[in-house]
Amino acid sequence: MSDTRMDRMRGRFQAALSPVELVLEDDSAMHAGHAGAASGGAHYNVRIVSLQFEGLKLVTRHRLVYDSVHDMMHSEIHALAITALAPSEV
Template sequence: MTHTPVNNSPETRMERIRLRLETALAPLECVLEDDSARHRGHAGAASGGGHFNLRIISSQFEGLRLVMRHRLVYDSVHDMMHNEIHALAIVALAPSEV
């Protein structure tokens, strides 16, 4: 049985993150930025995990507190946390807040 390695190139990683967010939250807007270069030398960067900034607008956030919005985001990428994603800065808004 052969094992196919995961391609951890920044573009592919960002595409996977974006796809999971779009599938789980059907966002009206999803702006994902790779901020890893600013964190070179940081312990999380050494493990290969990236630093990302996310601005996401989804109707699923209507009526939810910030902690629940973040939970929905983290739930959609949970298996990528700590290996492909070291840090994720989130701005999660409902359409009525834009």
């Protein structure tokens, strides 16, 4: 199930943000026993480099990332650590 979930997440990030770089990692194993893990929600790290982030504040960048997977949050995704950069920052 995790692979399918990650594929859907990647697809949504691609569709919403057209990233030039996208790295998505499942860190759920590091959180075994955590309350969120018990509910079926997984822990992820994502690094996204997108032209859409140019000139935007960090909170706005994170909102764009969260918005692309909003319906997955708290059910399929318990935690999402985000690194959101513009190409000029890489």
